[in-house]
Amino acid sequence: MQRIGVFVCWCGNNIAATVDVERVSEILSHEYGVVYSTNYQFMCSENGQQLIKTAIKEHNLTGIVVCSCSPRMHEATFRKTAEAAGLNPYMVEIANIREHCSWIHKDREEATAKAVILGRTAIAKLLLNTPLTAGEVGVTKRALVIGGGIAGIQTALDIAEAGYEVDIVEQRATIGGRMAQLDKTFPTLDCSACILTPKMVDCAQSEKIDILAYSEVEEVKGFVGNFTVKIRRKARYVDETKCTGCGACMNACPSKKGLNEFNMNLNTRPAIYIPFAQAIPNVAVIDPEQCLKLKTGKCGLCQRKCEVGAIDYTMQDTFIERNYGAIVVATGFRISDLKYFNEYGYADNKDVITSLELERLMNAAGPTGGTLLRPSDKKHPKVITFIQCVGSRDISGCGKPYCSKICCMYTAKHAMLIREKYPDTEVHVFYIDIRTPGKNYDEFYRRAVEQYGVDYIKGMVGKVYANGDKLMVQGSDLLNNEQITIESDLVVLAAAIEPEPSVRRIATMLSASIDTNNFLTEAHAKLRPVESPTAGVYLSGMCQGPKDIPETVSQASACAAKVIGLLAKDKLKSNPCVSHSDEMMCNGCGTCANVCPYGAITYIDKEFRLGGGKTETRRVASVNEAVCQGCGACTVACPSGAMDLKGFANKQIMAEVESICKR
Template sequence: MQRIGVFVCWCGSNIAGTVDVKAVSEALSHEPGVVYSINYQYMCSEAGQNLVKDAIRDYNLTGVVICSCSPRMHENTFRKAAASAGLNPYMVEIANIREQCSWIHKDMPTATEKAIILGRAAIAKVHLNAPLMAGESPVIKRALVIGGGIAGIQTALDIADAGFEVDIVEKEPTIGGKMTQLDKTFPTLDCAACILTPKMVDCAQHEKINIFSFSEVEKVKGFVGNFHVTIKKKARFVDETKCTGCGECTAKCPVKGVPNEFNLGMDNRRAIYIPFAQAVPKVATIDPNYCNMLKNGKCGLCAKVCGAGAIDYKQQDQFVEREYGAIVVATGFNPIKLDQFDEFGYSQSKDVITSLEFERLTNAAGPTSGTLLRPSDGKHPHTIVFVQCVGSRDTSGCGKTYCSRICCMYTAKHAMLTREKYPDTDVYVFYIDVRSPGKNYDEFYRRAVEQYGVHYIKGMVGKVAPRADGKLMVQASDLIAGEQLHIEADLVVLATAIEPDKTARPLATMLTASMDTNDFFTEAHAKLRPVESPTAGIFLSGACQGPKDIPDTVSQAGAAAAKVIGLLAKDKLTTNPCVAESNELMCNGCSSCEKVCPYGAITYLDKEFRMPDRTTMVRRVASVNPAVCQGCGACTVACPSGAMDLKGFSNSQIMAEVDAICQMK
């Protein structure tokens, strides 16, 4: 028989206002096994914890029931208090009489009755509790950062500066991500390349950072502290170790008409290419879809001109196996496709462009060398209409339900810079709301209006119709004036919604990291654990977790790095002992548990069993890796033979609780 102490918390008036706490501690004192029962104003306070510790020693308690707030709040507090008094921390149970009782009831007798029943259930469970010991697992002191945009770069630099090895896996031929395509950055208008390229170079030069460019994560196994990752290095047909990035091959390649993805298809590159001048690594890549040599074996010009002998037409995809203690996801975003928005005429006119295309048109390294020219005829546009919220805040199913968060500010930037460089241009911005809550953001937007004379009009554009003479007829609402406007524009810029990169969803499956309905990675806690995934050892950096501008991304990247450093600084991790356990004698090897396990913690072994007649028999039985198991309990439900059980939440413990709740008194 256990010797149980019951501790009923008032939580000030949070509980005591609705629950008669004295009646609860009195009623529970008569339960079987209860040798001590008390109520106190704040159990979580130092004095309250001392009550628990003293009672454990004075009454030789073997089990403790705390009737208080949710175990999410203070379970750890009381477990630690019990441990310091010499009791196994897993002999402590919490009866939640606040969130599940006092806060949701108004009537004191009802709430008191319910509190007593919840306490009784916890006591019934403690009777079946057994001391559990947390295990330990080692930590591999290396981190993997998936995605080499500004988020991944910053996270990698911060981790590496703390002295840990970091690998960056980037699917494109160069790191840098979307930020390399931007012209200026709000609200200070520094040039994006000027502030990003030094960080890219830092990554390349850092002795602790290893860049896998043009590579993808193929497979992830393992668990926090001990991940085994297969990285696919896609064939680029150029030997990275030999290529000097001289550019001789890209100048001589005869295949000229390849749409240049770096400039969003607004100009062309060759079949062998280096995305841009400051690429890291500065190594050429051959596009097998266009290269004549790879397609039909006729050319080989690049190999002839390459002084370093780096061209290798026979190169194959390579697979590299690496081990990591932590993984950071930094897969970033893309603008959405505009197929669902025919009213804006994006597919009908070259002069209707996305904001990212506008960035390229104003960038010195872009297709027009930084002069703002219409894509259709190369003339200067004199009337430009910016349309905000294209596909954002859209619940009709055509776009995204969320606010993309960066568009208000970059549109203000575009409008402002256009007016500064080309004062003869009329610039209209159609907005629903201007959202500018960052530091110096609203001031920035107001400058666009007050100093640069940008026409901000409250209302949405309904239709953009290309006219035969090349003008774009923009029909829009001016809600403040109560008018429908018809503007003859030369260029229309759509502030297109952003969405997570398409690679994020399969990656989340590999990592068993959860995502929301929009394919953004979910954080462990929206407020208190914003850079961690609920899956241990997986961390989130940048726009893969939600739309974010550069300042926020860099802050979050640093935060994710701090969490990774905190993990890698440990030699060993304490594992949660409340994990699944299979009873081998009952297991029939059906694989149901293995199929439902979201963490890949269950494997099957062929094990020899002694039979009653002294023979042996080999049976296939489930085996749980306690270091990987997160204790979700899915396997215990799936198991048809009742062999799978969860330590600390065993079937018998839960049934005892249910019995205690259902018994009539």
């Protein structure tokens, strides 16, 4: 039998002016289970809280109802008060008689009657409350970063800086990501490699960072603070510990037909290769599709040339398993497929290229050594036309509905760089809108127009077609209201960006939610932008949405701060208002796990005693309390009524309904 205390607050005049608080506390004192009832001017004040504490002790209260302001305001306060007086903090219920009563009703009779009902309802719920204790779990002080681009690198460096161990898992043979492919960066035009490669080296040299390149996450188990991750280390056919990156094997390799992915397939590379000169780890990798030895068994030239004996054709994929406290997703982006945009002739004309291909063509380490030449005939292009928003802001369903965000700026950068290096080149840009918010961004764009004389044309392009060795770009000039055709040598498409496709698999493994465009969803769009709704999973960089480099780095560091905050804790306290399954009623059907947005429900085989020495083993749902966030979706989905939510139990809500409906 519970001994309930009721405390009616006046809130100065806020409540007392419209609600007869004396009468409310008098009426509620006669309710079932209530042994003490009082009212006071300010319950949340020092004196008010003291009054509650004294009453709890003097009257041996087992639970309290505070009729006051919204629980969103002072529930935490009164829970602490109760706890200080030796009561379980979850034996406190709040009747909201201010926001939901006194402030919205003018009639004193009416408001008083409603306050009584709200108080009664809180009592009805409290009668069914049970003491709850927050669980505690330990934290593995190691983080996993999935993706080794600038986002992953920055996050890893910041976490390592704080003294925690970090592993970077990168699917490609080297870290560096997309930024390593870029030539110059806006708006300062400093060379991308010059600012990125020192960070890559820092990662390699840090004692706290372990780079697992050419690896993929295979399986994720566990929950915040206690993840266990299985990582596939793909066979490189080269021993990472022995290879010195000398490059002798690359020169020896007779198969040189593999397309160079790093150069956006604009040239070829040997079957054994180091992705680029500053690769980290600076270790060769064999492309099994191209290697003669692996394909036919005949060759082995590279093995003979290798002085350190690093090459092993028998190497197999290996698996490692490690424990982590936090996981950061930094899987980045790629250029989206242009197959639905035949009007731009990307598939048919070699001289229609994407902006990322142009980056490689202009890069000193690129296929042309930094001289801008047309891919088809290696001639200098004299007229270059840029087309923006190719596949971005497209609601036809062929492209992406979002703005890729970085294209306006990098197109201005490309136009400017070309005009600077080759002043005799004519540069046209077709645009729908120019979007340049950001520090020094609009100034940068204006410089391209005013100082460098880039011809910006507002309008869309309808068609690009070949005419001899020229490309005819047909489009509309909206400002002059005319149709124009520009005879160009090179056409550059600012193709929409999209999340790296592997992110879907990773999101599923992590039960991190993903939106219709495959971007990962953040826990709160404004206030928790670097956390995923799944506890312990964080988002860094483009996997969350289009971003430029400064934004990516800011987010990466913010993400690291959140991870450090988690790893700094020895124990995690969990919200005790979580689901639990009544194993006697559960039939293991699996419905609850399907609706759980957090992957908190797993199934275990449990042995039940049937009596008479007999036992039976059944599959039952088991809720991981550290992962469950307490939404209650499973409680309604459960067909046998085995799932219930602590603190908001079926019985409690039913009691509230009954209490309100009692006339």
